[in-house]
Amino acid sequence: MNVIETKGLSKRYRSTWALRDFTMAIPAGHVAALVGPNGAGKTTLLNLVVGLAAPSVGTVTVLGGEPAGSPAALDDIAFVAQDAPLYKNLPVADMLRLTSYLNRRFDDGYARERLSELGIPLKRKAGKLSGGQQAQLALTLALARRPRLLVLDEPLANLDPLARHDFMATVLAAAAETGEGEVGGMSVVLSSHVLAELERVADYLILVSGGQVQVVGEVDGLLARHRVLTGPAGAADRIARRLPVVYVRRAGAQAHLLVRTSGPDEPVPPGWEAHPVSLEELVLSYLREPGAAALPGPARTQKAEPMEVTR
Amino acid sequence: MTTRSTAGPSYRDTRIRPVPWRRLAWVSWRQYRLSAAGLVAFLGVLALYLLIMGLRVRGAYDAAAACSPAAGGPHCQDAFNLFDTRYAATAEVSAFVLNAVPMLAGVFAGAPVLARELEAGTFRFAWTQGAGRTRWALARLALPAVTVTAAAAAFSQLFGWFYYPLFATRDSAFAPQYFQLTGIAFAAWTLAAFAIGALAGVLIRRVVPAMAAAMAAWAGLLLAAVLYLRRHYETPLIAHNSGRGAPGIAPWVISQWWTGPNGKTVTSENEMIAILNHLRRGYAEWTVYQPAARYWHFQLIEAGWLLALALLLIAATIWLVRRRAG
Numbered sequence: 001m002n003v004i005e006t007k008g009l010s011k012r013y014r015s016t017w018a019l020r021d022f023t024m025a026i027p028a029g030h031v032a033a034l035v036g037p038n039g040a041g042k043t044t045l046l047n048l049v050v051g052l053a054a055p056s057v058g059t060v061t062v063l064g065g066e067p068a069g070s071p072a073a074l075d076d077i078a079f080v081a082q083d084a085p086l087y088k089n090l091p092v093a094d095m096l097r098l099t100s101y102l103n104r105r106f107d108d109g110y111a112r113e114r115l116s117e118l119g120i121p122l123k124r125k126a127g128k129l130s131g132g133q134q135a136q137l138a139l140t141l142a143l144a145r146r147p148r149l150l151v152l153d154e155p156l157a158n159l160d161p162l163a164r165h166d167f168m169a170t171v172l173a174a175a176a177e178t179g180e181g182e183v184g185g186m187s188v189v190l191s192s193h194v195l196a197e198l199e200r201v202a203d204y205l206i207l208v209s210g211g212q213v214q215v216v217g218e219v220d221g222l223l224a225r226h227r228v229l230t231g232p233a234g235a236a237d238r239i240a241r242r243l244p245v246v247y248v249r250r251a252g253a254q255a256h257l258l259v260r261t262s263g264p265d266e267p268v269p270p271g272w273e274a275h276p277v278s279l280e281e282l283v284l285s286y287l288r289e290p291g292a293a294a295l296p297g298p299a300r301t302q303k304a305e306p307m308e309v310t311r
Numbered sequence: 312m313t314t315r316s317t318a319g320p321s322y323r324d325t326r327i328r329p330v331p332w333r334r335l336a337w338v339s340w341r342q343y344r345l346s347a348a349g350l351v352a353f354l355g356v357l358a359l360y361l362l363i364m365g366l367r368v369r370g371a372y373d374a375a376a377a378c379s380p381a382a383g384g385p386h387c388q389d390a391f392n393l394f395d396t397r398y399a400a401t402a403e404v405s406a407f408v409l410n411a412v413p414m415l416a417g418v419f420a421g422a423p424v425l426a427r428e429l430e431a432g433t434f435r436f437a438w439t440q441g442a443g444r445t446r447w448a449l450a451r452l453a454l455p456a457v458t459v460t461a462a463a464a465a466f467s468q469l470f471g472w473f474y475y476p477l478f479a480t481r482d483s484a485f486a487p488q489y490f491q492l493t494g495i496a497f498a499a500w501t502l503a504a505f506a507i508g509a510l511a512g513v514l515i516r517r518v519v520p521a522m523a524a525a526m527a528a529w530a531g532l533l534l535a536a537v538l539y540l541r542r543h544y545e546t547p548l549i550a551h552n553s554g555r556g557a558p559g560i561a562p563w564v565i566s567q568w569w570t571g572p573n574g575k576t577v578t579s580e581n582e583m584i585a586i587l588n589h590l591r592r593g594y595a596e597w598t599v600y601q602p603a604a605r606y607w608h609f610q611l612i613e614a615g616w617l618l619a620l621a622l623l624l625i626a627a628t629i630w631l632v633r634r635r636a637g
Contacts, residue, residue, distance in 0.1 A: 050439045054634070071327050074441050081435035087342065088431075094341060101334035102440035102447065104327070138436075145441070 001028045001064040003149045003187040004049055008058035011044050018044040020211040022058070024295075026189060026204060030218075031175060033202035034191035035283055041211040042191040043082065046153045049189070050079040063148055075104060078147035082154045084138035088127025092137060095126055099141045111144035114170070132163030139167060143174045150174070152190035156197055164194065168201050199279045207286055215286050215294040219279060222294065226282055227264075229257045231272035239269055246292045247285035258285040260294070330442040335450035343455050346419055353415070354462055358469060361405060365473035368398050372476030394476070402477045409470055409492050410533075413504040416459040417529050421508020422521040424451055425632065429516040448632040452625060456505050463501035467493055485563040485606050487537050494610035499617035504529045506624035513631045536613070544612045545605060551595045562600040570595050 002025040009022040019041045026032045034042050047053040048060050051069020059067075066073045086095060092115065100106035115122065118140075120133050129137060135155060142150060150171070156164045171188060178186040192198055205222060207215035215222065226246070229239065236248055236255035244260040258277060268274045277285075286292055340347075375394045378387035425448070428434040438444040471484075471493045484493050491500050508525035515521040542565050551570075569577040572593030577583055601609070 052435060052438060071329075071441075071443060074439065074443055075327060077439070079435070079439040081432065081439075083432065085432040085436045087433055087436075089345070090341070098338050098341060099440065101338050102330060102437070102442045104330060104441050 002026060002061075003028050003030075003064075004060070004062055004189060005065075006045075006048075006058065006060045009045075009048065009055055009060050010057040011041075011048060011053060012056040013044075017211055019048070022208075022211070022213055024206060024213045024216045026187070026206065028064075028187050029185060030204035031172070031188040031190070031202050032204035032206060033198045034189060034206045034208060035193065035195070035198065036191075036208035036214075037287060038193070040208045042208055043153055044211075045208065046079075046151055046189070046191060050077055050151055052079075076148040077151060078142035078145045078149075079151045080135075080138045080142050080153065080155055083158065084135045084155070086126040086134060086138055089125060091123055091125050092120060092129075093122040095137065095141065096122075096144075099144070103145050105146050107144045107146055111140050114140045114143070118166075132159055132166070135159055135163065135167055136170065139170055143170070146178075146186075148186060150186055150188045152188070154191055154193075156192055156194045164197055168197060172201055195280045195283055202279075205279070205283070207283060209287065209290045213295065214290065214292070215283075217294065222282060223277060223279065224263065225260055225294075226277045227259055227261045228275045228277050228281065229259050229268065229272045230254060230275065231257075231269070235271065239272070242269075246294075247289045249285075258282065329446060332446075332450065335442060335446060336454060338447075339450045339454040342451070343420075343424070346423065347455070347458065350415070350420060350459070350462070354412070354466065357408065357412075358466070361466075361469050361473045364401055364405065365469070368401070368473060368476055371398065398477060402474060405470070405473070406489060406492060409466065409497075412463060412466060413497070413501040414526055414529050416463070416501045417504030417508035417525045418522045420455045420459050421505040422512045422525045423518050424455060424509055424512060425628070426512030426516060426518045426521040429513065429635075430518055444632055445629060448629055452509055452628065456502060456621075456625070459505050460498050460502045464495070464498040467495075467497035470497075485561065485601065485603050485609070487541065487563065490541070490563075490606075490609070491533070491537070491613070494607070495614040496610050496617070499614035499621070500533070502621045503532070503617045503624075506621040506628070507532070510624045510628045510631075513628050513635070541609065541613065542601065544609050545601065547599045547601050549597060549599050551597045561603045562598075563603070565599045565601065567596065567598050570597060 004024075004026045006022050006024055009019055010017060011019040022041070022045065034045065036042050044053065048055055049062060049068055051073060054069070062068050062073050063076055066076075087098070090098065096108065096111055100108060112122075115137070118133065118136050120129060120137060126134060126137060135158075139152075139155070152171070155167060159167060171190075175186050175188055190202075203219050205215060205217060205219050206213060229243075231239070231254070233250050233253055233255040236250065236257060239245070239257060240248060243257075246258040246260065249256040249258075258281070264274075286294070371394050375387070375390040378390045425434075428437060434444075437447055440447070474484075474489070474493075484490065491497060504525070507528050508521070511524040511528065512518070512521040515524060542563075547565050569583070571577050571582070577594070
């Protein structure tokens with residue numbers, strides 16, 4: 001089952017296209033990271049997924065074929081928008097009650113336990129909590145709905161490093177609790193530009209740029225299919241003509257090439273060294289080279305190199 | 312939540328029971344109660360004032376009326392005149408304040424109800440909960456709409472009671488400055504003002520500009536109704552003092568003029584003064600008016616179109632909420 005599936009999805013705001021012909025699928029059971037530069041269309045995509053916006057062209061379905069925004073979809077998807085909007089004049093206890101009254105399911109015991117672990121007083125107004133506590137409260141309200149899909153839009157943007165760590169720990173614990181990977185367990189999709197944090201948590205990557213999908217696939221698979229070659233800068237162009245190079249970084253006499261590979265056994269050109277690539281490096285390389293793509297199936301732009309097939 | 316994914320979408324949709332209205336009403340009340348408290352405080356003070364003044368006005372009126380039941384006479388006329396001069400200003404001020412009540416409902420209850428959610432971004436929270444945005448918006452609008460309308464209905468009764476003696480001595484309830492404060496028109500104006508505010512809120516998406524727009528739109532509608540629309544609810548009657556008799560008790564006089572012996576309308580000031588000083592033969596006074604008996608008919612027409620307008624505006628508001636992109 002795919003928790004999110006888009007086909008030719010496009011969204012136009014007045015005269016500009018925020019998303020253009022966006023086709024991808026995220027299978028259930030993952031913590032999927034939606035990565036891309038500001039303005040790439042991440043928030044637009046998530047708004048379409050949770051039904052806040054409607055597509056201009058194309059379709060988006062969730063949880064194995066439900067139309068986004070349908071009663072079934074709203075019932076099973078919990079969304080924490082950017083900056084975790086809460087009713088700031090309501091005490092935490094009333095936010096709990098309000099959320100439980102707006103939903104068919106609400107695990108009040110879980111919510112209260114989480115909040116007491118976090119040291120968030122029920123009587124305090126939501127607006128008087130610290131930024132990290134507000135994010136945690138919004139996340140707790142979302143998790144207490146026992147969703148099958150948790151969607152988080154830039155949850156880490158305004159948090160300090162410690163709060164980021166705690167926030168992601170809560171997300172991962174909840175995903176693990178519900179039985180990761182099983183049908184019926186909770187899947188997570190989060191957008192972020194905090195790359196370092198994603199490396200630890202995400203096992204599925206969607207890289208968006210310019211309103212289109214650039215890279216999509218399981219993180220392990222993507223890492224296994226790329227490697228970095230380090231060698232003399234003078235020979236870089238010659239290698240780049242022979243191998244599917246994504247990005248060339250030159251540092252003095254040395255050049256670092258991010259290269260697609262069929263696996264670790266592929267021979268290394270003489271005089272070059274091969275290293276595994278980190279997720280952060282992979283993402284940065286693709287971000288610097290918006291023309292390159294790694295997609296399952298045919299990709300978008302005119303591409304001289306063969307496409308990566310990840311499944 | 313174990314085997315649900317095996318079912319198809321249509322099966323699941325029919326199986327999902329909507330979130331109960333009672334719970335949505337609590338949500339609505341919890342978020343509305345602060346502004347409701349403000350309105351209650353304001354209306355409470357106003358009601359207390361009307362009640363106290365009403366008792367005094369009615370006491371004074373009864374005293375004047377007890378003067379000389381049958382004949383009247385100059386002495387009793389003086390008692391009525393005294394009553395009138397003493398309480399006319401009070402009545403006019405309270406009518407003026409009361410005229411602002413529908414506007415307050417539009418500005419402080421109607422405009423913020425959705426604009427605050429849109430301005431603060433909390434609609435992203437509210438519209439992605441299981442209840443769905445349509446039911447949420449209906450609950451958010453219905454509760455304040457019903458309470459302000461009910462409060463307005465009670466107020467127009469109170470005002471009618473307070474004002475009754477003054478209708479008797481000087482003004483008709485049909486007078487344009489009081490018509491929308493009495494009967495059922497006042498409640499309808501309040502509901503319409505609320506609906507105008509709600510629609511302005513969802514269109515403008517910011518609280519303060521939506522309040523300003525609601526105030527302007529409501530004032531424009533009231534002026535249009537008082538100055539142009541209301542007199543055309545029914546074709547007015549025409550009377551002249553030499554023929555078909557007077558327009559009856561306490562009519563709403565729309566226009567009056569004099570005609571000379573040649574049948575032409577008197578326009579010169581000198582001729583007018585001459586007529587007023589001693590009525591000359593051949594001159595006739597013409598009056599275009601709505602008889603007081605049409606009061607309830609007019610109330611029904613005015614309340615009817617305002618109710619239709621309010622429902623239309625609320626439907627447009629819900630429609631905008633449904634299609635509004637996040």
